[in-house]
Amino acid sequence: MAALIDAINVKRKTVFEFEGAPYVSLEREISTPTARGGQTLVRIKMRNLITRAVFDKTFKAEEKFREPDLEYVPATYLYKDNDGAYFMDESTYETISLTEDQLGDALDYLVDGTPLQLHKYNGNPIGTVLPIHVELTITYTEPAVKGDTSSGAVKDAKLETGKVIKVPLFITEGEKVKVSTESGEFAGRA
Numbered sequence: 001m002a003a004l005i006d007a008i009n010v011k012r013k014t015v016f017e018f019e020g021a022p023y024v025s026l027e028r029e030i031s032t033p034t035a036r037g038g039q040t041l042v043r044i045k046m047r048n049l050i051t052r053a054v055f056d057k058t059f060k061a062e063e064k065f066r067e068p069d070l071e072y073v074p075a076t077y078l079y080k081d082n083d084g085a086y087f088m089d090e091s092t093y094e095t096i097s098l099t100e101d102q103l104g105d106a107l108d109y110l111v112d113g114t115p116l117q118l119h120k121y122n123g124n125p126i127g128t129v130l131p132i133h134v135e136l137t138i139t140y141t142e143p144a145v146k147g148d149t150s151s152g153a154v155k156d157a158k159l160e161t162g163k164v165i166k167v168p169l170f171i172t173e174g175e176k177v178k179v180s181t182e183s184g185e186f187a188g189r190a
Helices: 098-108
Strands: 004-006 015-018 021-031 039-048 054-060 062-064 072-080 085-091 094-097 115-121 124-129 134-140 154-159 164-168 174-182 184-190
Touching: 015 062, 062 085, 085 098, 094 124, 098 124, 154 174, 164 184
Parallel strands: none
Antiparallel strands: 004 062, 015 021, 021 039, 039 054, 072 085, 072 115, 085 094, 115 124, 134 154, 134 174, 154 164, 174 184
């Protein structure tokens, strides 16, 4: 039987089941009433892991959630076509496909051979867990202008996946850079 989680114990990135679907907590705020007999309330900003919808909901502190039947499977990104993106399950060598809706912005960080984890809910793939940083190649960026060296100056750079990010002026075309998958920002040279 799945464990139960109290609403008051839900923290950021906690995964729980609500109304028959898996959710992940993005933010949590606890409000304790000042009046006697008032109930402690927990406001949770949460994302549905299947539909990717985000919303706020308020729960009583003692409400309980089931732990979802979620598993994380090591996988490798293979390729993308009109039907979706394809991954290889590292344990079974099975090819698994996900739609662009299921992936969200994950495709901005995926190149052939990228290692990651697949989310499976009740045995069915529903999404991915990307590494914190990925290494991508700059395919286009403006050359730095001589004398344009003000502190913290940045310029646009297009990555091999098509995503455009801000990079420091010293970064050139063809360089590999580390990009944060959480913020989508430049994180350093690779």
